Amino acid sequence: MILTRLLHSKWLKVQETCGVFTNELLRIFRDPGVLVIFFVATLAYPVLYNFIYWKDNIENVPVAVVDMSHSQESRAFLHKWNAAPDISITHYCTSMSEAEQLLRAQKIHGIIYFPSDFAVCLNTGMKTAHISLYCDMSSFLYMKAIYLSCNRVMLEDMSRIQVDRYEAMGYDKQFAWELVQAAPYTETALFCESGGYASFLIPAVLMLILHQTLLFGICMLGGTAREENDELFRLPGRRRGYSVLRITLGRSAAYFLIYLALGAVVLLGVPRVFHLPHIGDPIAILKLLVPYLLAVIYFSMSVSVFTRNRESGMVVLISSSLIFLFIAGVSWPQQMLPDAWRYLSYFFPYTWGVHGFLHINTMGASLATTAREYTALWLLAGGYFLTTCISLWIMGYRHDHLQQTSAPE
Amino acid sequence: MKEIFRNILSVTQRELGRMFIRPLYMFASVGVMVLCTVFFLSIMKRGAPERMPVAVVDKDQTSISRRLCHETNATQSVEIVLITPNFADAREAMQRGEVYGILEIPVGFYADIASFKQPTLHFYVNNAYTVGANTAYKQLLTMCNLTSGAFQREVLRKKGLPDYLIMERIQPVSISAHLIANPWSNYAIYLVSTLLPGILSLVVLMITIFAIGFELKMQTSRDWLEVAGGNYTVAMIGKLIPYTILYVVLGIGCNVILFRFLHFPVIGSSWRLMLAILLLVFAMESMAITLIGALPTLRDAISIGALYGMLGFSLSGFTYPVMNMLPPFQALTWLIPLRHYYKIYVNEALMSGPTMNTIVPMLCLTAFFLLALIASPRLHGALVNNNYPLK
Numbered sequence: 001m002i003l004t005r006l007l008h009s010k011w012l013k014v015q016e017t018c019g020v021f022t023n024e025l026l027r028i029f030r031d032p033g034v035l036v037i038f039f040v041a042t043l044a045y046p047v048l049y050n051f052i053y054w055k056d057n058i059e060n061v062p063v064a065v066v067d068m069s070h071s072q073e074s075r076a077f078l079h080k081w082n083a084a085p086d087i088s089i090t091h092y093c094t095s096m097s098e099a100e101q102l103l104r105a106q107k108i109h110g111i112i113y114f115p116s117d118f119a120v121c122l123n124t125g126m127k128t129a130h131i132s133l134y135c136d137m138s139s140f141l142y143m144k145a146i147y148l149s150c151n152r153v154m155l156e157d158m159s160r161i162q163v164d165r166y167e168a169m170g171y172d173k174q175f176a177w178e179l180v181q182a183a184p185y186t187e188t189a190l191f192c193e194s195g196g197y198a199s200f201l202i203p204a205v206l207m208l209i210l211h212q213t214l215l216f217g218i219c220m221l222g223g224t225a226r227e228e229n230d231e232l233f234r235l236p237g238r239r240r241g242y243s244v245l246r247i248t249l250g251r252s253a254a255y256f257l258i259y260l261a262l263g264a265v266v267l268l269g270v271p272r273v274f275h276l277p278h279i280g281d282p283i284a285i286l287k288l289l290v291p292y293l294l295a296v297i298y299f300s301m302s303v304s305v306f307t308r309n310r311e312s313g314m315v316v317l318i319s320s321s322l323i324f325l326f327i328a329g330v331s332w333p334q335q336m337l338p339d340a341w342r343y344l345s346y347f348f349p350y351t352w353g354v355h356g357f358l359h360i361n362t363m364g365a366s367l368a369t370t371a372r373e374y375t376a377l378w379l380l381a382g383g384y385f386l387t388t389c390i391s392l393w394i395m396g397y398r399h400d401h402l403q404q405t406s407a408p409e
Numbered sequence: 410m411k412e413i414f415r416n417i418l419s420v421t422q423r424e425l426g427r428m429f430i431r432p433l434y435m436f437a438s439v440g441v442m443v444l445c446t447v448f449f450l451s452i453m454k455r456g457a458p459e460r461m462p463v464a465v466v467d468k469d470q471t472s473i474s475r476r477l478c479h480e481t482n483a484t485q486s487v488e489i490v491l492i493t494p495n496f497a498d499a500r501e502a503m504q505r506g507e508v509y510g511i512l513e514i515p516v517g518f519y520a521d522i523a524s525f526k527q528p529t530l531h532f533y534v535n536n537a538y539t540v541g542a543n544t545a546y547k548q549l550l551t552m553c554n555l556t557s558g559a560f561q562r563e564v565l566r567k568k569g570l571p572d573y574l575i576m577e578r579i580q581p582v583s584i585s586a587h588l589i590a591n592p593w594s595n596y597a598i599y600l601v602s603t604l605l606p607g608i609l610s611l612v613v614l615m616i617t618i619f620a621i622g623f624e625l626k627m628q629t630s631r632d633w634l635e636v637a638g639g640n641y642t643v644a645m646i647g648k649l650i651p652y653t654i655l656y657v658v659l660g661i662g663c664n665v666i667l668f669r670f671l672h673f674p675v676i677g678s679s680w681r682l683m684l685a686i687l688l689l690v691f692a693m694e695s696m697a698i699t700l701i702g703a704l705p706t707l708r709d710a711i712s713i714g715a716l717y718g719m720l721g722f723s724l725s726g727f728t729y730p731v732m733n734m735l736p737p738f739q740a741l742t743w744l745i746p747l748r749h750y751y752k753i754y755v756n757e758a759l760m761s762g763p764t765m766n767t768i769v770p771m772l773c774l775t776a777f778f779l780l781a782l783i784a785s786p787r788l789h790g791a792l793v794n795n796n797y798p799l800k
Contacts, residue, residue: 033708041716052723055733103589104762106755121581128577131584137591138755139730140599144543147586154584155554161581162561178525182560183518185530185553187546190503190511192536197729200539216715277537311622311711315615316437318715319608322722323448332596333458333509333541338451355506362537365504372505 013246020250027221028254033310037217042262045209049202050274056196057086061145063110064091064099071119077131081112081153086145099134109136110146125165141197191363192277199276203362204330206266207354210293212321214259215300219313222304242396244389252297252388259297263289271361280360284367288356291377295349298384305391324350330358349384352376416638420647423636424620428651434620438612438652442659445608446666449601456595458544463510464491464499469518477514477556486548503535510534510545512552522560530556540596590674590759598673603727603754605663606686607747610693611718613656617697618714620652621788622707626799630792641789649694660686668758677757681767685753688774692746695781702784705791706798721745749773 028034067074082089091108093099099111111134121129133150135143159180166176192199267285271278307313326332327341328351334342345351356373359365367374428434465481467474482489487510491502499511513531515521521528532549534542558579565575591598624630637644661683667673668682675682700717701710723729724738725747731739742748749770756766791797 033712036712041712045716048720049723051735052720052738053729053733054735054738058730058733061730104760105766106760106762125577125581128580129582131582133584133586135586135588136759137588137594137599138759139727140594140596141728141730143588143594150584151550154582158580158582162578165578165581175525178527179561179564180557181527182525182557183522183530183553184527184557185532187550188531188533189536189542190500190533195536195539195542197539200536203537309623311619311707312433314711314715315619316433316441318611318615318718319441319445321719322604322608323445326449326452330538331540332452333461333538333544334506335460335462335541336452336455336458338454341448341452358537359504359506363504363535365501369501369504 016243017246017250017253020247021253024221024251024254025257027224028217028258031221031224034217034220037213037220038258038262042209042213042266046202046206046266046270046274049205050198050270050276053198053202056194056198058141058145058197059085060088061086061110061142062090062108063087063112063146064093064102064108065089066093066096066099066111066113068116069114069118069120071114073119073122074114077114077153077157078112080156081150084149084153086149103134103136106136106138109138109142110134112150122161125168191279198274199362201331202274202276203271203358204325204328204354206270207292207357208321208325208350210259210263210266211296211324211350211353214255214293214296215303215317215320216314218255218297218300219304219307219317220310222301223307223310223313226308227310242393242400244392244396248298248301248385248388248392252294252301252385255297256293259293260289263293267357267361277362279362279364281364281366284360284370285357287367288353288360288370288374288377291374291381292349292353292356294381295377295384296353298381298388299349301388302384302391305395324348327351328354330354346376347380349377349380352380412638413640413643416636416640416643417647417650420633420637420644421650423633424648424651427620434616437616438655438659441612442605442609442663446605446663449604450597450666450671453595453597453601456593456597458540458596459485460488461486461510461541461544461548462490462508463487463512463545463549464493464502464508465489466494466496466499466511466513467492468494468516469514470494471519473519473522474514477512477552480555481512481548481552484548484552486544503533506538508535509538509541510549512549590676597671600728602667602673602758603725603747603751604722605667606660606689606750606754607722607725607727609656609660609663609686610689610721610747610750612659613652613690613693614697614700614714614718615711616652617649617694618701618710619707620648621698621701622705622710625701625705625791625795625797626707628795628799630795634792641785641792644792645698645785653690653694656690657687660690673758675758677761677767679757681757682754685750685757685767685771685774688771689746689750692749692774692777695777696746698781698788699777699784702781702788702791705788721747724748725751727751743773746774746777 028038065078078089081087091099091102093102096113102108103111113132113134115130118129121127131154133147135146137143162180163173163176166179167173189195264286267289268282270276304313327337327345327348329337329345337345352373356370356377359370359373360367465478467478478489478492481487490508491499493499496513499508502508503511511533515528518528530553532553534546536542561579562575565578588594624633634641634644637647664682664686668675668679697714700714704710704713724742724745726742731742752770753767756762
């Protein structure tokens with residue numbers, strides 16, 4: 001008898017949770033604003049970003065040459081350098097001032113300068129031959145393209161010149177080679193082989209898009225409820241009492257269901273369609289997605305308590321995307337963050353989510369290797385679940401008490 | 410004429426009341442700008458990445474391999490956090506994001522190098538974290554090149570060559586790189602000086618849309634026009650005056666902090682940069698009027714504004730050059746005020762280039778005003794008739 005009553009009451013609670021869940025789904029699908037954020041933004045942003053960062057590595061940065069040595073050696077160097085995909089020699093100038101004007105006018109982004117004694121130094125072998133490189137620092141990608149490609153040509157040339165010199169000293173060619181290349185080396189980009197901007201940034205942005213659309217959407221739903229005097233802490237259709245647990249579970253289940261599908265499409269689909277790095281195990285990514293979504297949902301539900309209008313969350317929080325991106329230590333190395341910011345970043349689900357995703361998706365780590373991030377996300381999910389419940393309860397408590405005190409007036 | 414000024418003043422007074430009654434406006438403008446300024450300047454305080462963690466797979470474990478570790482560790486840009494004989498350990502550390510690079514010293518490195526057998530060093534970087542990886546890459550590349558150089562020096566010394574001749578043999582060519590206006594390759598100078606105006610422009614866009622759209626939503630727009638004596642222009646000017654002053658103070662304040670207090674380089678004229686901030690604020694306000702005029706529903710305008718505003722950072726081309734974008738998106742960059750501001754910033758602060766390169770983007774920023782003019786009749790209609798959905 002008691003058992004059936006217990007079961008019955010439990011069943012009621014499950015039924016009520018389901019009621020909250022379907023009610024929330026209806027609210028989402030009846031609200032065009034939320035639909036735009038949840039579905040259009042989540043699916044359009046990844047495509048837009050891929051179109052903007054279309055070329056993974058930047059190509060053909062225009063540079064000018066000032067060759068005062070007019071020698072075979074400098075021409076050979078330029079020939080090799082021009083073959084690099086990173087740069088393209090567009091101007092040959094007769095003086096530095098001419099090249100400088102081009103650079104100031106932003107027609108070119110770098111200058112290479114060979115002094116007049118370049119060939120003499122190389123051929124006599126008495127002095128180091130100098131090359132000067134001037135880089136436009138308006139974008140570090142220009143600098144990287146110009147400097148690294150030039151350096152590569154220089155290193156390649158250098159070994160040859162060194163061997164020539166030792167041969168001139170009377171050393172055997174084989175011996176000279178062994179001396180110059182005493183310890184040859186190989187360089188490997190272990191993960192994200194292209195080293196391009198898109199393959200580095202877009203995977204991180206995908207996680208951010210999921211985070212921000214959820215945050216804005218949930219704030220919008222919360223603000224709408226406040227505007228309509230819909231009491232979020234009550235079960236739908238009830239006028240009294242509040243059941244924080246059932247409501248939190250029911251509402252989050254609705255977001256979770258939608259985002260599990262969207263997240264799978266975005267995290268698994270986009271890297272494959274746009275040829276971004278995707279060497280990870282899809283199942284591991286989905287396993288990571290579960291605590292990430294829960295943590296983000298409860299984080300957003302906790303934040304949404306503070307939004308009074310459906311649009312105000314977006315106005316205030318729009319700049320947070322940049323802060324999340326930088327504080328997570330993706331665009332800027334985590335080791336360079338001051339301690340205070342780094343500790344703060346541990347409270348944001350994005351910090352753990354993005355590293356976890358990069359480790360699995362881009363770097364092929366297993367879920368076991370990513371255990372730190374995975375555990376942290378579950379802890380955050382639990383923590384923000386509690387803050388959501390508490391803040392809902394406070395909201396309801398204050399609401400009822402305000403009503404009671406204001407009723408007699 | 411007097412009437413008009415009095416009306417403008419009364420609209421401004423009305424707006425000041427609205428501005429301070431809700432914490433949103435101050436929080437979303439002053440709060441956000443102060444937070445972002447402190448945040449970005451403090452995280453990039455040290456300028457360039459230093460002491461990036463790397464691992465060494467020391468399979469040799471001799472005095473030479475230890476010396477190589479020691480010398481790598483003595484550099485400013487990397488720090489060895491893991492020395493292991495096992496490559497899998499290092500790879501896993503990389504997969505956990507603990508190291509950005511791995512240097513592998515092969516078995517018998519010492520014995521082989523001493524007997525001219527050319528043992529091969531391997532180094533690996535993790536490009537998933539591009540800034541850390543680049544720093545580690547440059548340093549490991551240098552270390553590997555120096556290893557052969559150091560060996561040559563030892564051999565040549567033993568052969569009795571004087572040091573000045575040895576140097577020419579070890580390094581016959583050298584590149585000296587001149588990084589214009591930012592010789593420290595300081596990331597704060599590169600990023601923050603465009604990021605903060607970018608955040609400001611986002612703030613201007615969102616708050617202006619909200620301030621106008623909220624009148625529509627709360628159906629107070631007729632009251633607003635009434636205070637303005639039924640004149641749309643007066644209403645708009647009166648409303649935007651307090652915000653504009655606030656934004657310009659914030660923007661100029663940021664630039665003063667960057668260029669006066671922190672001495673970020675300005676080779677050209679810092680006054681023109683200040684003017685550029687002013688024009689950026691006007692352009693963003695015009696864009697906000699255009700958006701709310703085109704979509705006179707707060708919800709739609711805010712959503713589209715957010716989408717447009719966030720894309721502005723990418724499309725301005727300050728991290729990823731515009732010339733590498735898809736052509737339609739290259740065309741789209743003309744619609745981004747931040748793009749024009751960035752051009753002025755590069756020309757004035759970094760290049761001190763021809764004045765035309767400042768004037769043309771300034772004219773482009775001014776041209777956004779025309780967009781606002783085109784959208785105004787529609788917005789005026791919406792303010793009078795309140796004939797668009799409220800939510």
